[in-house]
Amino acid sequence: MTQTDDLRIKARLLFDAAVSAADPAHAVRRGFAQSPLPPQNSNGRTFLVAIGKAAPAMLREAMDALPDAHAALAVTHHENDATLTGADLMRAGHPVPDEAGARAAQRVMELLSEATEYDRIVALISGGGSALLPAPPPGVSLTDKARLNDLLLSAGLDIVQMNLVRQQVSQLKGGGFVRLAAPAPVYAYLLSDVIGDDLRAIASGPTVSPIGTAAQAIETLKAAEIWDATPDAIRKHLETHKDQTQPPLPDATNTLVGSNKLSLEAMQEEARHLGMNARIVSDALTGDVNDAADQVLAELIARPEPTALLFGGETTVKLAGTGRGGRNQELALRVAIRAQDIDARWVFLSGGTDGRDGPTDAAGGVVDAGTLPRIKAAGQDVNALLANNDSYAALSAGGDLLMTKATGTNVADVQALLIAP
Known part of the structure; x- marks a missing residue:
């Protein structure tokens, strides 16, 4: 040799x-130890939702810790061949969103809509979740989102810049997950793929406040010289919302459980x-x-x-x-x-x-x-x-x-x- x-x-x-150090099961175990869940309401249910490339492994560990969960769903990428018992497992496209991701996003939104103030949502978030759950707002198609994603990936933008834009064209990103879950409290455990561990950028921040505004998304696209190539429906959506202010985000507990x-x-x-x-x-x-x-x-x-x-x-x-x-x-x-x-x-x-x-x-x-x-x-x-x-x-x-x-x-x-x- x-x-x-x-x-x-x-x-x-x-x-x-x-x-090995980024093993999702170890990360969830650390998170539950560092930030324990409060006692379950006697009239309530626990919903487990895992999103990202590490979703199956994170969900498996959470199910072991919370065996009486009412529902368990994982959304990961097509290449992840993991299996799960006792849970729904959906796979979607990454890095470019696809129809499977649109169906997964719809399922997540349906699950969140079932929760009441007596229930609790345990969110397990890892990198890749942004592309895996394309939930475009009314008037924007999945094709539009896929084209936007292609443009962002080819423009040399960093993950924070890309996710600032993605959040403004989604019903789940930038805190959308928490808004849809309300009034149920959300407890999120995040495995970071973002340098600096900005929680708003991990999977485009479904459980935290957005990185920026629609106006800043427009500025980002223009600075990257891809605004003119951005689909008309997305430009119209951003222009329509650039002067609007979102109401405060409902409270959520976010815990970082692993990092680079x-x-x-x-x-x-x-x-x-x-x-x-x-x-x-x-x-x-x-x-x-x-x-x-x-x-x-x-x-x-x-x-x-x-x-x-x-x-x-x-x-x-x-x-x-x-x-x-x-x-x-x-x-x-x-x-x-x-x-x-x-x-x-x-x-x-x-x-x-x-x-x-x-x-x-x-x-x-x-x-x-x-x-x-x-x-x-x-x-x-x-x-x-x-x-x-x-x-x-x-x-x-x-x-x-x-x-x-x-x-x-x-x-x-x-x-x-x-x-x-």
């Missing part, structure tokens, strides 16, 4: 440690267990993927003492081509290109903790000094592929895709730069 092979194995072990930072700390512990010096460089690797690659390269050039440098965050890609890929794959490829002349043995991994990077079956990429030669040997032009945002094809040619199944959790992305001593 070469030194590089050893580093690649260790990089994957660190990634697995990050995913906790996963980075688990990676650091695993690196030390493997005999490596380790340091968390940043838990906010955000912004344009090109700039993020520069930050990683700067650490490699500095040749610091630690042999495992860890990052967490969620970058953005502004699409210019028609290729396939995702932010993690493109970040890995850009690092490989920048580091091709660095005289050191190194490995860089970038992966989504949900096991899926963009509209592909890869979680991200794992690159080293041999990546570009392998791509060239496969007859591919790495620069042409990158210009077309075809990082998937490039990394596939080099044998450098990070492949996992859907993990059933999501706390954004993690990166590991391993340098041979």
Whole structure:
């Protein structure tokens, strides 16, 4: 085994440690311990509603803790092949909303409408919930929502900017869930995929107040230069509501139960267990993927003492081509290109903790000094592929895709730069 092979194995072990630390069942268990539910009203019922990529696992743990729940529903993405006993499980499209998601959103709204002031709603929220529950307001179609989502994803906006807009075109997001549940109290437990853990941005904040207003959503779309391409029905809806003020949101109890930072700390512990010096460089690797690659390269050039440098965050890609890929794959490829002349043995991994990077079956990429030669040997032009945002094809040619199944959790992305001593 070469030194590089050893580093690649260790990089994957660190990634697995990050995913394990974000285990949804452990997160729910922590949440119930930190923020216990109040006693059930003698005349009331408990409704369990789980939304997001980690929904099945979160719901399973909640059902174990609350076996007498009146109803239990989980909505997750199509790729999550988990099963549930004693609960309704619905799957929907992500990152682009689909008809299955529209049906799931309708079911959630029907369930919430059944609750009374004597009942309680336990909401289990994880990343991905925004796309999974498209509940467009009157006059806006699912096709309109899907087109808006495509525009937001291609414009290079961060998750907070995207969710600010999404909230204004939904009956469930931005506190809509709580409004529909009233007068029943809502107790929400959130597994964060958002850097900084802004609860308003996790799954577009169904149980918290909105990030902004319709007027700010218009400003965001215009600043991103996609307002003119936004469907007419959505522009009309936003223009109609830009001067309106929502009544105060009913009270809800929101508890954060897991995050990217906790996963980075688990990676650091695993690196030390493997005999490596380790340091968390940043838990906010955000912004344009090109700039993020520069930050990683700067650490490699500095040749610091630690042999495992860890990052967490969620970058953005502004699409210019028609290729396939995702932010993690493109970040890995850009690092490989920048580091091709660095005289050191190194490995860089970038992966989504949900096991899926963009509209592909890869979680991200794992690159080293041999990546570009392998791509060239496969007859591919790495620069042409990158210009077309075809990082998937490039990394596939080099044998450098990070492949996992859907993990059933999501706390954004993690990166590991391993340098041979």
